[in-house]
Amino acid sequence: MSEVFNFCAGPAMLPKPVMAKAQQEFINWQGTGSSVMELSHRSGIYKAMAKKAEVDLRELMSIPDNYKVLFCHGGGRGQFSAVPLNLLPQGKSADYIVSGSWSKAAVAEAKNFGEINVIEINQDTDNSSSLLDSSDWPLNPEAAYVHYCPNETVNGLEINTIPETNGVPIVADMSSTILSHEIDVSKFGLIYAGAQKNIGPSGLTIVIVREDLLGQAQIATPCIMNYKTAADNDSMYNTPPTYAWYLAGLVFEWLKELGGVKAIAKVNQAKAEILYQAIDNSELYSNHIQSQYRSKMNIPFWLKDESLNEKFLEEAEKTGLTALEGHRIVGGMRASIYNAMPLEGVQALIEFMQQFEKRNR
Numbered sequence: 606m607s608e609v610f611n612f613c614a615g616p617a618m619l620p621k622p623v624m625a626k627a628q629q630e631f632i633n634w635q636g637t638g639s640s641v642m643e644l645s646h647r648s649g650i651y652k653a654m655a656k657k658a659e660v661d662l663r664e665l666m667s668i669p670d671n672y673k674v675l676f677c678h679g680g681g682r683g684q685f686s687a688v689p690l691n692l693l694p695q696g697k698s699a700d701y702i703v704s705g706s707w708s709k710a711a712v713a714e715a716k717n718f719g720e721i722n723v724i725e726i727n728q729d730t731d732n733s734s735s736l737l738d739s740s741d742w743p744l745n746p747e748a749a750y751v752h753y754c755p756n757e758t759v760n761g762l763e764i765n766t767i768p769e770t771n772g773v774p775i776v777a778d779m780s781s782t783i784l785s786h787e788i789d790v791s792k793f794g795l796i797y798a799g800a801q802k803n804i805g806p807s808g809l810t811i812v813i814v815r816e817d818l819l820g821q822a823q824i825a826t827p828c829i830m831n832y833k834t835a836a837d838n839d840s841m842y843n844t845p846p847t848y849a850w851y852l853a854g855l856v857f858e859w860l861k862e863l864g865g866v867k868a869i870a871k872v873n874q875a876k877a878e879i880l881y882q883a884i885d886n887s888e889l890y891s892n893h894i895q896s897q898y899r900s901k902m903n904i905p906f907w908l909k910d911e912s913l914n915e916k917f918l919e920e921a922e923k924t925g926l927t928a929l930e931g932h933r934i935v936g937g938m939r940a941s942i943y944n945a946m947p948l949e950g951v952q953a954l955i956e957f958m959q960q961f962e963k964r965n966r
C-alpha cells in the first residue's frame with residue numbers, strides 16, 4: 606500500500622517511528638516476556654517507565670516544580686466536569702470564554718457544578734471569522750478561574766496570546782495544541798489535554814496543575830476526578846490507562862530526539878503557512894478566518910462549489926489522503942496537521958488540491 610497521510614482531528618496520526626517501536630516490543634517489553642499492557646501498574650518496571658514519561662514531558666514543556674503532572678482518565682470532556690468540581694468552590698463563579706464548539710461544550714458541562722459567567726468572543730460577519738482581543742474580555746476580577754480553549758479543533762480558531770487575568774488562575778483546554786509550540790506554563794493555573802492528538806492514543810488525559818490549586822474540591826467530587834487524590838497517588842489511585850501512558854512516553858522520547866517543542870513548532874509553522882497559502886491562492890478553496898486567529902493544527906477549508914465535496918473526498922482517499930471531511934457542525938473540509946503529520950503529508954495534500962482544482966475548472 607502506498608503511503609497514507611491521515612488528517613483526522615483525533616484520534617490522530619501517530620509518529621511512524623513510535624508505532625514501529627511499539628510494534629517491535631508489543632509482546633515482549635523490556636525482556637519481561639509480556640506486553641507492557643499485561644503488567645501491573647504497581648510493578649517497579651512499569652513505575653520507572655511512567656516516571657520517565659513524566660520527566661520527559663516536564664522537560665519538553667519546561668514545567669516548573671510547583672506544578673503536578675497528572676495522567677488521568679476521561680478525555681477532554683472528563684475535564685469539563687473535573688475542572689469545576691476541583692476549582693470552583695461554593696459562593697464563587699468562574700469565567701468561561703466561548704470561542705467555538707469545544708469551549709461551548711465546556712460551559713454546558715460546568716454549569717452542572719457551579720455559577721458560570723459566559724463570555725462570547727466570536728466576531729463573525731458574512732465572509733470573515735474573528736475573535737475579540739483578550740485585552741477586551743470583560744473578566745470578573747473575583748472569578749475562581751478563567752477557562753478558555755486556545756485552539757478550537759472544530760472551528761480552526763486559535764488564540765495565541767495568553768490572556769492577562771491579573772492573578773485569576775487561567776485554565777486552558779489544550780487538547781489540540783499541547784506540545785505544538787512553546788508556552789510559558791507558569792502563566793497557567795491548569796492545563797489539560799486529551800492525548801489523542803499530539804500525545805498518544807485516546808484514553809489518557811494530561812493535567813498540569815499548580816500545586817496551590819489542589820485540595821479545594823467540592824465534596825461530591827468522584828475520587829477518580831479529584832486532582833489531589835491523583836497527585837498524592839502519582840496518578841495511580843486506580844488503574845491508569847497503562848498502554849496509553851506507555852505510548853505517550855514513546856511520543857515524548859520521539860519529540861525530544863527531534864529537538865523538542867521549539868523544533869517541532871518550526872515545522873508546524875511551515876506546514877500551516879504553505880497550506881493557508883495554497884487555500885488563499887486558489888479559486889476553489891476558501892478559509893475565512895482572520896489570519897491572526899488561524900489555527901496551525903486544524904485547518905478547515907470550504908470548496909466554493911459544494912457539489913464537489915463528495916468527489917473531493919473520494920479522490921483524496923484514493924490518493925492516500927484520508928479523513929479530510931470537515932466536522933459536521935461546520936461542514937467543508939478540515940486538515941488536522943498535528944506534530945506527527947510530516948511536511949511531506951501537507952505537500953501531498955496541496956499537490957492533490959491543486960490538481961483537483963485544475964480538473965474541475
Ligand SMILES: Cc1ncc(COP(=O)(O)O)c(C=O)c1O
Nearest residue numbers: 680681682683707758780781799
Ligand atoms: C479542544 C477539545 N476539547 C475537548 C475535546 C473532547 O475530548 P474527548 O473526546 O477526549 O472527551 C476535544 C476533542 O476533540 C477537543 O478537540
